[in-house]
Amino acid sequence: MSIHAEELKKQFPILQQEINGHPLVYLDSAASSQKPTVVIEALKHYYEWDNANVHRGVHTLGSRATDAYENAREKVARFIGAARREEIIFTRGTTTSLNLVASSYGAANVGEGDEIVITPMEHHSNLIPWQQLALKKKAVLKYIPLQPDGHIDLADAEKTITSKTKIVATAYVSNVLGVVNPIKELAAIAHRNGAVMVVDGAQSTPHMKVDVQELDVDFYAFSGHKMCAPTGIGVLYGKKQLLEAMEPIGY
Template sequence: MDVKAIREMFPILDQEVNGHPLVYLDSSATSQTPLPVIEALDKYYKEDNSNVHRGVHTLGTRATDQYEGAREKVRKFINAASEKEVIFTRGSTTSINYVAYGYARKILQPGDEIVITPMEHHSNIIPWQQAAKATGATLKYIPLQEDGTIALEDVKATVTEQTKIVAVTHASNVLGTINPIKEIAKIAHDHGAVLLVDGAQAVPHMKVDMTDLDCDFYAFSGHKMCGPTEIGVLYGKQELLEQMEPVEFGGEMIDFVDLYDSTWKELPWKFEAGTPIIAGAIGLGAAIDFLEDVGMDNIFAHDKKLAAYALEKLKSIDGISIYGPEERGALVTFNIEDVHPHDVATVLDMEGIAIRAGHHCAQPLMKWLNVTATARASFYLYNTEEEIDALAKGLLKAKEYFGNVFK
C-alpha cells in the first residue's frame, strides 16, 4: 500500500497547525475526505442537483441513478443479499434508533431481555435504555474481561431464553477490542434472539460480510470511512425490516395516502421519509469505490501495523497507562499519570497533533476503567509510523511541561 500516494489524495493533510505539519490522529471520530469523494459531491451539485424518484426530467433521472447506484455499491461492499436490506440514514446513531423504536418496541414485553456490553458507545446504550423503560423489558450487560475483551462463555451465561435482542459493537471506539460477531450471532440465534451490531468503528477498517456474520441488523456511518457527514446505513435482514414500523413519516416513504389512513412503500424506501440524503449517498458510494481501490485487506493490515507500533512506542514512556487488549483495532487509548487528557490534547495540538480527549461517548466504560476521561490516538490508511513518532515525542513534551520526572 503506497501511503505517500494515498496521502496526496487528502488535501486537508497538506497544512500546518500551530506552525507544525498536521498530524491527524482522530479518525475514529471522523476520517478525512479524499479527492474522489470531494469531486463526486462537486459534480453532483454542479451538474446533477435534483430530487430523486419523483421526476421524469433528465436531472432527476441522473440523480436517481446515482442515488440508487450508491445503494448497490453498499450492498456489494457489505455482501447483503438484496438492495432492500440497505437503508440510508443519517448515521449509526439514527440506524440504531430505528431498530430500537421500529422493531424493539414492537416485539418487547415485560420480562423480555435486552443484552449489551459495558464497552458500547452511548448510541448503542441509550436507545436500549429507553426501549426497556417503554416496554418493561430488562437491560442486561455481558461482563468484560480484565483486558476489555468479551469471553464467549460470558455471552452464553448472559443470553437466556428471555433474551430478545443482543446489541454489541463490532469494534470498541475506546479499547480497540474487536468482538467475535459471528460467534455472538450464533449464541443469540440459538436462544431465539436477534443481533444488532454497531459497526461504526469496524466498516472503515476491515471487510464485513453480512452473509457470513449472520447478524440481523448492522449500523455504520459514512464520515468514519472517508465519506461525507450526515450519511449512514442500516442493514437489516429483509424479513425483519418487513416487520419493523417506520420511525419517520411523510413524503417519499408512502404508497397511498387517504384522509384517515396511509400505506407504506416497499423496502428500502419505507424507511426513507422526505427528501433523501442524496449527495451524502453519492459521496458514500465514491468513498466505497476509493476504499475498494486501496483494498480493505491492505487497509486492515496497515492499521493493525500502526496500532502495534503505537503500542510499542507508548509503552516505552514511563507514566503512561494504556487501555484495551494487545490485539486491537486502529487506535490507542491512554492516560499520562497526574495529567488530565484534555491538557495532554492541548499540548499536542500546539505541536500540530490532533487527538481526542474525554469520555468518548462511553461513560459506563470510563467507570469500568475507573477513570473520568482518556486520551485517544486513532489511525487510518493515510497515517504513518513517522506520525506516531511525532505523537510519542509530543507526549514526552507534555510530561515535561506538566512537571513529570523521567526515569
C-alpha cells in the same frame, strides 16, 4: 501495490495546510476521517450537474440523481455482503440507524419482562436506545461481563443470553478498547434463544472485511464519515424479512 505516505497525503486537500507553523498532522481519524479529493469532486459534480430530488421526478436530473442513489445502494450491499440492495437503508449515521431499530423493531417486539443484552463497552449510540426501550417497555437490560483484558468470554454470553432475550446488541469493534468481538458466535447464541443480533459497525467497517451473511447478523449499522465519506451519511443493513415487518417511523 503500495502507496507512499506522501503520495497518499496529497489525496487529502485539508492536509496541505500548516497550523502554528507546522504541517498539519491529523490523528483523530477514528472519530472522523478526512475527505480525499475524489470524494470532494464527486460531491461538487453532483451539485453542479445532477442535483434533484431522488425518486420524486422523471425529468433528466431526477433520473440521474435516482440512478446514482440506487447504484450507491447496490455498491454498499456488495461491500458488506448483503443478499440484496433492498436490505440497505440510508440514514444520517450509526446513531440514527440504531435508534431506528430500537424505535421500530424493538418497540414492536420487546415487552414487559423481556431482556435486551448489551456489553459494558458500548458507545452511547448503542447504549441509550436500549436503555430507553427497556424503560418504556419495562424490559430488563443485561450486560455480558468483560474479562480483565476487556474481552468477552462466550461462556458468559451463554449465561447472559436466555430464552427471554429479544435483542442482543454489541459493537463489532469497541471504540474505546479496540476489542474485536466474536460477532458470528454471539449471533449464533442469540438465534438459538430466539433473539435478533444488532451490530454497531462504526469502528469495524472502515478497517475490516465485513460479510453480514457470513456473520448472520440481523441488523448492522455504520457511518460514512469514519471512512472518507461525507458527514451525515449512514447505513442500516437489515435482513429483508425483518425490514418488511417493521413499522415505519419518523426518521
